[in-house]
Amino acid sequence: MRKSLLILFVIFVTVTPAKSQIVNKIPLSIRQTGYRIEATLDPSSKTVTGKMDAFWVNKSTDLVPDIQLHLYMNAFRNNKTTMSTESGGLSGYKDADSGWIDIKSFTDRYGKDLTPGMQFISPDDGNLNDLTVLKIVLPQAVKPGDTVFIKVNFVTKLPGKIKRTGYKDDFFFVAQWFPKFGVYESVGMRYSTKGAWNCHQFHANSEFYSNHSVYDVKITVPKEYAVGTGGILISEVTPDVNGKNKILIYRAEDIVDFAWTAWPGYVVYTDQWEHVKITLLLPKERTDQVDRQFKAVKIALEYFARNVGKYPWPYLTIVDPPAKGIGAAGMEYTTIFTSESFTGVPSWYHLPEMVTIHEFGHAYFMGILASNEFEEPWLDEGVNSFWEERIMGQYYGESEGMFDHPWLKIGDKSMSRLSYINSIGRQVVSNNEYSWNYPHGTYGMMSYNKAATWLYTLMGIIGEETTNDVFREYYKKWAFRHPSGNDFVNIVNEVVKQKYGGKFGPDMNWFFSQTLYGTGICDYKVVNFYNNKLYLSDKKVNKTDSLNTIKTGSDSLYKSVVELERAGDVMLPVDVLVHFKNGEGIHESWDGKGRFKDFTYTGASKIEWVKIDPEFKIRMDVNYINNSMTEEPDRVPVRRITDKLISFMQFFISFISL
Amino acid sequence: MKIFHSIKSAVLRTMNLWKGGLIIWISSFLLVSLLAMPIKGAMNSGFGKSMITEKLVDGLNFEVFADMGTAFKTIMSFFSVGLFMIVLVGFILNAFFTGGVFNRLKGSSGKFSAGEFFSASAKNFWSFLIISLIISLIILVLAFFVIGIPLAIVGQSDNSPEGVLFRTGIIVISIYFLLLTILLLVADYARAFQVTMDKNLCFKAIGFGFSQTFNTFLSSLPLMIILLLVQLSFGWLVLKILPGMRPANGSGVFYMFLLSQMLFFLKIMLKIWRYGSVTSLMEINTLRDNTSEISSESDF
The missing domain is CATH 1.10.390.10 (Neutral Protease Domain 2)
Structure with missing residues (x-):
C-alpha cells in the first residue's frame, strides 16, 4: 500500500505540470494510468499532431511482458476494419474521409525505441485489417508494482464522415484520438481467472473500457476556435508566438477518456449547479435551447446525486453539435458529452432533454462505475x-x-x-x-x-x-x-x-x-372468471376456497372462480386484484411459477373484474391486454377514437379535394 | 368593392344551398364509416373483455395498441389500404357533388331541388373530375419542385449553415401557398365556367380558369386569400377543439361526435362559400367585360 502511494506521488511529481492544479483534493481512483499530451490541431490537413507521455502501473501480482493500447482512430482507416464491416461498410467513403493514427515514435522514458516490439493484434475477431489494438512486447517484463512510462509521438487524421469522432469543414469532434491503455485485469477482477490485458478492438456498438486516469492536455488550435473538453481549463495563452493560434491547458482527473471539440461557430454559456460549473457549447441558432439544456442537466445532476451518489467533479461540459456535426451527437466521455437537437426543435418534443439526460447518465454508468461496455453493454x-x-x-x-x-x-x-x-x-x-x-x-x-x-x-x-x-x-x-x-x-x-x-x-x-441470462418472455393472462349461483344445498363454505367474506342475510350466494395462466416462460411474482360487484376488492399474491392458478371465492357478491399486476409493475409482460378481464368492458375510449378517426378522414378528404 | 360584394353575395347563395351541403355531409359520413366501423369492430375484438381501455381514457396510448401484437398490425394494414381507397373514392365523390354545387351557385335563386342537384352533378361529373385531377396533379408536381427539390438540395448539402434548412422550409412553403392560392382560383373559375356550358369542355374551362385568374388577378387573388384565411382560421379552430377533446363517458362521446360533425358541416359550407365567392366575382367581371364591350361597340 505504501509502495503504491509512493509510486503515485512520484507519478504526480513527474507527470503533472508544475502549474496545474488538482481538480479534486483527494484522488477518486487509484490512477493506474495517466497521460500528458500536447496536441496541435491543423484544420487544413484535419490532423492532430500529438506528443504523449503516459504511464501504466502494474497493480497485479503478475509479471506482465507487454502493454496493450487502443489505437481506435484506425477503425476509420478503410472499409475492412472491424468497425466498418460491423457497420455494413462505410458507404461513400473516399480516401480523404478516412481516419487513422500513425505512431511516429514510441520509446520508454529514457528514449529507448520500443517500436521493434510493436504488433497489431485483433483479439476479438482476428481481423488482420483491423489495426485498432497495439501490443508492445517490452524489453523487460513489468514486475508487480512497477510502472511503465512511454513517450509517443503520433499523428491522428480525423475521419471526414463523423461517426462519434471526426470533422466536417471547420467543425471538429476529437475523440478516440490518442493511444490509450487497455485494462490489465488481474485474477479475480471481474471474470478473470488469470491475469491478462482486456483491450478490445473498436466496434460499431461499443468503445469504452478504460482505467480512471489523470490527463494533462495542452491543445493548440487557431485562436478563433471555441474549444470544449472533458477537462478543467488551467490556463490559456492567446495568441501563441505565431499570433495565429491559442494554447489551452486542461487537466482532468479520474475519468476514463479525454475528448474535445473545436469549432469557431460555438456560442459558450455557463451555469452553476451546487458545486458543478456547467459549460454549454452550441450553435448560435440554438440559443433558444440554452435553458432547456441547462434545466435537463441540472435535473439529472440532482436526481443522480439523490438516488445514486454524488457527481464528484466540479465541472461538466455539454456540447450540442451543429447539424453538420450530427454524427458526433449523443456521445459520452464522462465530463464532456454531446446532446442532440436541431434548430427550431419544438418544446413538446423532448429529444434534447432525453439525449442530455442519457449522455450525462453515462458519467455514472461507465464513467464512475467503469464497467466493460464491450462485454456487458447492458x-x-x-x-x-x-x-x-x-x-x-x-x-x-x-x-x-x-x-x-x-x-x-x-x-x-x-x-x-x-x-x-x-x-x-x-x-x-x-x-x-x-x-x-x-x-x-x-x-x-x-x-x-x-x-x-x-x-x-x-x-x-x-x-x-x-x-x-x-x-x-x-x-x-x-x-x-x-x-x-x-x-x-x-x-x-x-x-x-x-x-x-x-x-x-x-x-x-x-x-x-x-x-438477464434468459431468453424467455413474460406473459401472464386472465383466462376467465365466472360466478355460479349456489342453491340451498350447496351453501356451505368450502374450506379450501380463497374465501374472503360472506354477507349474512343475503338472499344469494355465489361461488366465483378466477382462472389465471402463465403463457410465457418467465416466472415472476405477480399481484392479482379481484373486484366484486359490491365494491369490495381482494388482493392476491401469486408466485407466478405454475402454468395456471385458480382463485375460488364463495360470497354474496359476484366478481366484476380481475386484474393481474394492476399497477403495471411487471413491465416485461409482453401483453398487458390479457392481464385483465371484466364482464362489461369500457368501450367509450374505442368509440371516441373511432369518432375522431371519422372526423379526421372527413376533414382530410375535404382538404385534399379542391 | 367587387371583392366584398362577391363575398356577401356568396353568403346568401351558400345559405340557399344548405341542403346540398347536407347531401355532401351524409355521403362523406357514410363513406368514411365504411372504413371506420370495421376498425372499431377490430379494436373491440382485439381488446376483448380487457380493461386495458382504461389506459386510453387520457388519449392515444401506443403501448396499448402495441400489446395487440399481430392484431394491431392487421388493423394498421387494413387501415392504410382502406384509407387509400376511401380517399380515392372521396375525391371522386367530391368532384361529382361539386358539379351540383357550382351549378346551383350560378346565380339561381329558386328552391333547392335534390333532383336538379344530382342531375347537374352527373352532367358535369367528367369535366369536374378531369379539372380536379389536372389541377391536383399540378399542385403535386409543384410541391415536388417548389418544396421537395429545394429542401432536398439544402438538406443534402453538408456545407449549409445551421438553420438554413429550417429557413428554406419556411420560404418555400410560403411560396407554395401563394401558388396554391392561384391554382385554387384557376380550378374554381374553370368549374364556374364549365357549369355555364352545355357541353363538357373541361380543357377549355381550365384555359378559361387561367386567363380569368390572371386577367382579374388584382381582385381574384385578394379574394382567394381572404377566403383561404377564413378557412385556415376555421381549420385552426377545429384543430384546437377536436384533438384535445377526451370525453370519458358515452354521452360525452356522443356530444363530441355531434360537435365534430357540425364542424365538418360548417367546413363544407365554407367551401361552398368559396365556390360562391369566385362564381360571383366571375359574374361581376364578365358583366363588366360585356358592358365595356357594348360601350366599345357603341363607340364605333
Missing part, C-alpha cells in the same frame, strides 16, 4: 437507459416524457418497452452477450431496451426505494472501479436480503437467470 447502456427513463418520467411526465403534444403523448419508458416487446428478435439471444455478438440487429433493443425494461420489472418487485438503495450501494462499493454484471447482481442480492430477509428466497438469482 450494464452501461441498459442501466443508464433505465435511469434516463426514470428521470424523464419524473420530470417530463410518465406518459408524455418523449412527446408532449396535445395530439400525441408518448412516455420515454413506453418507447423502450415497445421496442422490446415488438421486436421479432426479443428471444433470439440473452441480454448477456458481447456487444458485437448480438445477432439480427438486436444490439440496441437488447442492450438498451430489454435491459431497461427488466430493470423496471425488478423495481416493480423490490420497490423504488430499495432499487435506489441498490444503486447507492453499487456506487458506494464500485465507484472508480470496474464492476461486472455479477458484482451488480451480488449488490442486488445483498440489499434485497437486508431489506426483505427471505421474502424473495435466498437471493434474487432466480430473477436474473430469467431476465
